[in-house]
Amino acid sequence: KSVDEYHEMYQVRMPGEYRPAGRPLRMTPIYDRLDALDAQWQDVWGWERPQYFGEPEGHSWRRSNAFDIVAAECRGVRDRVGIADLTAFAKFFVAGDDAAALLDRLSANRLPIRTGGLRLVHMLTSSGGIEGEMTITRLHPDGGEPRFYLNSAVAGETHDEDWLVQHIEPGEDIDVHDVTGDYGILAVTGPRARDVLAPLTDADLGNDAFPWLTGQEIDIAGVPCIALRMSYVGELGWELHHPIDRMADLYDALVAA
Incomplete structure (x- = not known):
């Protein structure tokens, strides 16, 4: 190269x-x-x-x-509906008693308060400049600790992880884990997205149970997914973030549906 x-x-x-x-x-x-x-x-x-x-x-x-x-x-x-491979995003889990404090002081937007809340945030420098952009989803606590799932541009994978780690203060309980290569992303998008997904899951995908800009940990065709109700194409859709070793199984099930 x-x-x-x-x-x-x-x-x-x-x-x-x-x-x-x-x-x-x-x-x-x-x-x-x-x-x-x-x-x-x-x-x-x-x-x-x-x-x-x-x-x-x-x-x-x-x-x-x-x-x-x-x-x-x-x-x-x-x-109708389409499937897009969006795996080329950086992905991180940030957990620990002080995880929310770290993300809150680095971000311009407010963090999601409720489990399943999803926000687009910009990380700021000390002078107020934009250091990075990412989505933050608050997931169900893991062992009682707050847990957040972050997605950013893949070009910033190393930079964003380093920026987060550099700003952990002494004594804080925070774990930053880069899972970019461990998770795949398939987006199911279009007016018929719900028709494709509904037969493959027991989760309620209706607007009341699964509103716009929220996330849930659900199974799709037996594959554990962090399903994010968001779409960058202006249509109904979900991003399905899943263990990458199950990606072929999930893709085949979606195509067959």
Whole structure:
């Protein structure tokens, strides 16, 4: 990868172009399944993430051949339902008696108070600048201790963990655990997302029992998931954060549904 970057340093990169050197590096357990469906991959901080499915893109400064393919996928999610592999996010558990105090003093937004609460927060520097952005979900206490699940951009994985650890004060009871490589994320999004998930779980997915911007620890097709009721595409949807060694089982069940 270093040699390739040196050779291509002064070359003009086309929109949507991802260099092939040193790839693939970090792959999810469903990589082969998606590759067989003609996934076109992008490199996201070492992770292989599918951009779209279909013929390879002919890179251009104008509208490329991928436009209509991506448009059809967008309409599919808008009108029906789709599954997206969002594993390429940084993931942390922060636990301990003083976990809430640490996150509260680093964050501009208020922390979720109730179990299952989910907030988008910005970590601040001492001068008020933005150091990082993440979602924080308050989970059921583990052994009586407050427990939080954090997600941020995967490019900030090392930085965000270091920032959290650096700001633990002497004597505080706080454990920061990076689980980026241990958890996969499948997003089920679209107007029919609930129709896909409901037969696979005993959990109530209705609006009253599972409101927007909340999270619950539930089983989907027998796979333990941290299900987050959120979506960045403007439609009904859940992010299913699960042990990555069960990702293929979960994916197959979702596709079959």
